[in-house]
Amino acid sequence: MDVRRALRNWAYAHPRVLLIDAPGHRDLRWVVESAVEDRAWEFAASPAGTDILIVLGQPSAELADAIEVIWSQVPEPRHRVAISTAATISVELDAALAALAIGLVLGAESPRPPDAEQALAAAKPAETQPSADMGDMGDMGDEDPGHDMGGHGTHHGGNDVGDMGDMGDEDPGHDMGGHGMHHGGAVAGLPMAQTAPDRDGLQLDSLTIALGPVLPGWPTGLVLRAQLQGDVLTDLQLSWMTGDNPRGNSSEPAVDQQAAALDDLARFLVVAGWPTAARDARRAREQLSSSDLDVRARGQVAARRVGRQVGRSRVLAWSIRGIGRDQEAAPAGHPQQHPGPVDVLSRLRRLCEHAAQPSNRPPVTPDSLEDLTSALNGQELAAARLIMAAAALHSADTPAEQAATGV
C-alpha cells in the first residue's frame, strides 16, 4: 500500500492549477503565479485539465456562481483553495497538494463526480431570482459551451440583443417572440443553432455563445455574449461580473508600471500562443518585484531581452498584422489601412517598449467597453481574443456597472 501511496504522491507532485483572481487582486495573483512556477506546477487552460482550483480574493456573488459551475467541471481527484492574503500562500499550496493526495484515496470509494447535466440541474434552484439570471450567464461564460447552452436553453430557448434589455425575464415565449423564429427542436435540452443573416447578408447558422468570465489571458469577470456565425462574432455584448462586490470598484493598488506591462505582455503572449516568451515575461516580472537589488538588476536585463525579442519578432508581427485595424478607413485587403483604435500590432509594440524599461506612464490607456464592443463586432473569434488581450483590460479599470451593447 505504501508503494501505491508513494506512486500517487509522485504522480500528483506537480498538479495543474486553474487561477481565478477576483477583481482587484493583481498583486496577489502575481505572488501566486510565482509560487506556482517555482514549484514547477502547471497552469491549466480549461476546467477539464485542472487538478487544483485557486480562487484569489472575494469573488462577487455572480462570479462565485460561475466558479461553482467551473468547479463542477473539474474531474476528480480535485481540490479547491481560496487565498486572500499573500502571507499564507505557501502553506495553502502545501495543504492543497496534501489534500489532493488524500482526495485521491477517498475518491476511489466515492461515486463518480456529477456530470455536467446533474451539476446543471443542481444549480437550478439558485437561479430563480431575476438578479440571479446573471449567474446563469456565469454558466454560459465558463469554458464549457455545451454546458452553457444547457443553462441557456432551459431558461430562454433563445437569446438576442433585443432581449438583453430585460435580463430578468425568464419567459421563454417572450424571448422566442423577440427572436421571431423557432429553432428546429432541442437535443438534451439544448437549442439547435438557428439561422440568421450574416455580415454578408447570407443565411448562416447562428449560435448563441458566451466567453468568460474565466479563460486563459482573459480579464476575470468579463463576459462576452454574442452570436457566432461560422467563427464571426455578431450582436456582441460585454459586461463585468463584478456586480454587487464593492471591492471590484476600488482601483487596484499602485503597482510598478513596468511590472504591470510585463504582466500584460505575458497574458497577451499566452493568448497569442507563445508560451516560452510568456514564461520569460512572467519571470522578469517576478524578479522586478523582488526586494533584492541584484535580482532586480537581473530582472531588468531579462525584461529588456523579452521586450526586444517579442517587439522585434517578425513572425509574430506577420501573424497578427492587420488585426484590429480600422476596416472602414481603407478598402479591405489594402495593406496600408488606417491604424484603428485597437490595432493589435502597434499596441503590442508599445507594450513591449514599456515592458523593456522602467516607466511611470501606464502603457495602454484602457478602452471603454463601448469602444471594445464596436471593435469586436464582426471579428473572428481568434482576432477578437487577440484584440481583447492587446486591450489589456483590468476589471478595476472600468466601473462595475458598465455594460455595452453592440449593434
Added chain:
Amino acid sequence: MSEVLPQPATSVSAWGLAPAVLAVVTAGLLLGLVFAAVDRAIVTGRGFRAGGEPLRSSARLLLEQPRTTLAPDRLLWRVGGATVLVTAVLAVAVVPLGERTLWSTSADLVWFNAMEALLWAAVWLVGWGPNSLHALVGGYRFLAQGLAYELPLMFSLIGVGVAAGSLRTTDVVAAQSGLWFVVTMPVAFVVFVASASAFAFWGPFAAPAGADIAGGVTSELSGVDRLLVSAGRAVFLGVTAAMSVALFLGGQSGPWLPGFGWYALKTVAVIVALVWCGRRLPVLRPDRTVEVAWTVLVPVTLLQTLVVSVLVLSGFYA
C-alpha cells in the same frame, strides 16, 4: 511475396509476430516519451529536471476520473481520441528501426502518409465529440491547417520516392549509401519536419489547441482520453523525426558506432533541433499559414521534385 530478389527482412520474419509488434509499440512510445521530455525541458526552461514530467503527467491522467460534457457524441469522441494514438503507433510499423521495418509493403511511404491523413478525421472527431464550442473551433482550425500542410508534405515524400526509385523505406535508406538525400532535397526535409508539427498541432502550428480557445480540441479532455491524444501527438512527432532520419539523413549509416546507435543519435538530434526551433516561435494563425502554403510551399516543393526528377534522369542517384 515470392520475388527472386532477397525479401526485405522485416522484424516479423526475424523475431516472430508478437515480439516484433511489442518491440515496435515500445519503440513508438519511447520515441513519444523522448519527444515529450525534450519538449517539457525546453518549454519550462528547467532542462533535465523536467525530463520526467511526461511520465508523471501520464500517471496522473491514468488516475484521473473521466468527466463528460452535456450531450456529447460519446462514441465518436472516444474513437477519435484512440485513433490519434493508434495511427501514430501504426506509422512506426514502416519506420526502419534497427534496419528493418515491422512489415514491408511496396508502398511504405504511402502507408505513412495514410496514417497521418487519418488524423484529419480523428482530430476533427475529438473536436466534434464533446459538443463544446472551443473544441469544435479547434477541430475546424485543424482542418484549415490540414489544407495548408498536406500538399507540400506529399510533394516532399514524392521527391524521396522518385530519387530512391522505390516507396519501400529500407530501399530509400539503401539508396542513400552514397549521399544523404538531405543534400539534394533540403526543402523537402524542412517541409517534412514542419508538416509533422502541423499534423501533431504542436509548436508554431498549435492553433487547434490554442490557449485562446482554452485548449481547443483538448479543452474538454480528461483522464485517459487526454492521455491518448497527448501521447498520440508526441508519438507522431517522435516517429516523424525517426522517419526523417530514414528518408533524408541516411538512416543507420555512419562510422564507428553500430547502425542502431547512429539511428538513435540522429533521431534525438532531429527531435532536439525541432523542439528548439519550434518553441522559439509563436503560434502561426492558420489563415496566414494556408496562404503561404499555397503561394510559396506548393510551388517550391514542386520545384524540388522537378530538380530531383532531372537528377534521376541524369543518373545522379544511380
